[in-house]
Amino acid sequence: MATGRNHRPATSRSRGIPEATVARLPLYLRALTALSERSVPTVSSEELASAAGVNSAKLRKDFSYLGSYGTRGVGYDVEYLVYQISRELGLTQDWPVVIVGIGNLGAALANYGGFASRGFRVAALIDADPGLSGKPVAGIPVQHTDELEKIISDNGVSIGVIATPAGAAQQVCDRLVAAGITSILNFAPTVLSVPEGVDVRKVDLSIELQILAFHEQRKAGEEPGAPPETDTAPPAAPPAVSVAKRPPESGTDGDLPAVMPA
Amino acid sequence: MATGRNHRPATSRSRGIPEATVARLPLYLRALTALSERSVPTVSSEELASAAGVNSAKLRKDFSYLGSYGTRGVGYDVEYLVYQISRELGLTQDWPVVIVGIGNLGAALANYGGFASRGFRVAALIDADPGLSGKPVAGIPVQHTDELEKIISDNGVSIGVIATPAGAAQQVCDRLVAAGITSILNFAPTVLSVPEGVDVRKVDLSIELQILAFHEQRKAGEEPGAPPETDTAPPAAPPAVSVAKRPPESGTDGDLPAVMPA
DNA sequence: ACATGTGAAAGGGTTCACAGCC
DNA sequence: GGCTGTGAACCCTTTCACATGT
Incomplete structure (x- = not known):
């Protein structure tokens, strides 16, 4: 979901089209629309996949769930695929x-x-x-x-x-x-x-930014001559056990406004 | 994407933290921050999971990748977890x-x-x-x-x-x-x-809207008394090429009731 | 008694590699 | 020869269920 993730718990999956495939159909559709505007008649799985930013095996597998609208040795008819995907996504209605x-x-x-x-x-x-x-x-x-x-x-x-x-x-x-x-x-x-x-x-x-930050941090840590940047965090206490259970004690904290207005 | 999907091809996964887990850490962090503001000292996996919109088994598994910061029979220390997740995500730096x-x-x-x-x-x-x-x-x-x-x-x-x-x-x-x-x-x-x-x-x-439309369409088709809405689409041409080769082609097509035979 | 932590099982999704067809 | 279509292998993710620890 963003992203997008949180969806119905995979119960009763439509006509058998996997959720991951559904999420990619709009990508294919966009690439196909661009080809259509340039009057390109047919396209191979390799070309279309690269335009959509996926690999060709995945694309072919995805299309196989829709019913396999291609022609072996040739490729896919652009206009026809645009229509089929639009219909599958429900975009032929308003x-x-x-x-x-x-x-x-x-x-x-x-x-x-x-x-x-x-x-x-x-x-x-x-x-x-x-x-x-x-x-x-x-x-x-x-x-x-x-x-x-x-x-x-x-x-x-x-x-x-x-x-x-x-x-x-x-x-x-x-x-x-x-x-x-x-x-x-x-x-x-x-x-x-x-x-x-x-x-x-x-x-x-x-959330998207935070995920990027995670990977960014990792890159910095892996690089040979990368300085670890300014770290503003307090060490924080151990997980606390038996007696007097009181970890961080936000003394040196002083950060984290936390409220997220839209 | 969401969501974000297209990310590095799963090569060299950080410190072993699965990508799916990383994507949920910000959710946990947000829920924990809210608890922290209400001065809640500890939280169970059940409570936190529900606040974050996931199930508790998943949450516990996720935390186990970070090193398991909880206390059996008790739960998780809110402040401590906030810090640990922030650090893991790299949010302790600017x-x-x-x-x-x-x-x-x-x-x-x-x-x-x-x-x-x-x-x-x-x-x-x-x-x-x-x-x-x-x-x-x-x-x-x-x-x-x-x-x-x-x-x-x-x-x-x-x-x-x-x-x-x-x-x-x-x-x-x-x-x-x-x-x-x-x-x-x-x-x-x-x-x-x-x-x-x-x-x-x-x-x-x-793309997010198109994914919603896909599921919305399916609901409409499944419902008992749901009217199929106005359909604006032309039948679209066959996949070209030779003579034979014809996918399902539902008899008197022309309209496409948007209902997919399950 | 209670809630975490985690092997094991189950379920999806992706990739491989080749059969099938043009 | 070239490209699609797809079983099978592989990998990642989720869920289960219970051992573990307080």
């Missing part, structure tokens, strides 16, 4: 989405071209700030949270995007779910709890 | 990052509190638009792309965030890498090619 929380990030999402370009349509922007109500963002007037339920049912929205601060996310999520939404893309740095049957994917900027 | 591309998204990132709160410091904002130069975003003046190399070397930056349009991403990436950056968080919808030794993680909004 998906209205609502974005809740029109701060910096919400506005960025509303303006993001990638949404509109692939069957997704921003049906409404919703924010709790009355001062924003009526103001257009990306050409769409922001509506107040009070209207949330009505907007969703009137427009038949089934996908919601949460871009609120962390503190508001669960509450917004609950209302979205109660209003009938069954898929949520969450940008707030919180674990959302949802009932069975609702899909949540999360995108977490801070 | 990581300067640069953000390239200060559009809607770049501005949102610059304002994102989660960056600053965990050892990451926005060292510079960079944009190709001369009109932006000098203007402050999130209190930091935007600098021109010409300065990119100098900024990176002067500040010892090793992590870069790309929030440019897709067309500019590879070029920016190349310059970042040439300037010495070895970790990149990419928000542009493109596959970046980088030399060996450079880590790339990508966050792709459109």
Whole structure:
């Protein structure tokens, strides 16, 4: 999930298409769309794989789950594959989405071209700030949270995007779910709890950075002449055992503001 | 990606900590930080797992890779674990990052509190638009792309965030890498090619939505009384080539009810 | 009594390598 | 000759279940 990871616990996997394959289909689709625009008629697994950033064996295996639409000795028909993958992903139909929380990030999402370009349509922007109500963002007037339920049912929205601060996310999520939404893309740095049957994917900027930092740190430690950088941490106490159990005692700590506003 | 998936091909895995575990450490850390703020002294694997959105067996296994910092019959010391995980992730040191591309998204990132709160410091904002130069975003003046190399070397930056349009991403990436950056968080919808030794993680909004759509479509097809929605797709041409060779081809196609026979 | 820590089993995902077909 | 399609081997991840320790 970001990322994306936390998904339904692998129960009843669609038509047998593995989750990992589903996650790569959009990648293939993007590469194929680019080829299509350049009027390239066919493409080999090797070429397409390299354009999508995967290896060719994986790509062929992935396509085999869709039914194997290629021609041996030739390759894949670009237009045909675009259609098949689009259909498999459900992009041949129109998906209205609502974005809740029109701060910096919400506005960025509303303006993001990638949404509109692939069957997704921003049906409404919703924010709790009355001062924003009526103001257009990306050409769409922001509506107040009070209207949330009505907007969703009137427009038949089934996908919601949460871009609120962390503190508001669960509450917004609950209302979205109660209003009938069954898929949520969450940008707030919180674990959302949802009932069975609702899909949540999360995108977490801070987590991605932390994973990078982990590997970066490792690189620095491995390099021959790499100085270990300034380390700001206190040694911290042992895991504490029997008596007087009191580890770090945040005396020299002085760091970690910890609150994560969206 | 999420999520990030595309990472170094599992070569030489750090100190033996599995990649999947590394990706969850930030989740644990966030949950632990919240507990720490509430002055909770210890926590069980069950409680912490539920706060982080995973199951307890997984969490215990994950911690076992770090060295098993718990106490049987008791649980984990919150403060101590916060420190151990922070150290493992490299968050006890300061990581300067640069953000390239200060559009809607770049501005949102610059304002994102989660960056600053965990050892990451926005060292510079960079944009190709001369009109932006000098203007402050999130209190930091935007600098021109010409300065990119100098900024990176002067500040010892090793992590870069790309929030440019897709067309500019590879070029920016190349310059970042040439300037010495070895970790990149990419928000542009493109596959970046980088030399060996450079880590790339990508966050792709459109891909996450497409994955949701896939599952959403499946739900609609499974539900008893679910109307199949408006379908906007043309039948698309056959895979070309010769005469025979015809995949399933459901009789009177033309419409595609979006229902996949399970 | 209770909760961690961990071998072992189970489940997915990736890669290999070659059979099959154009 | 060239490229797809796929069983089989391999590897990583998750889950189970219980031994271990306090």
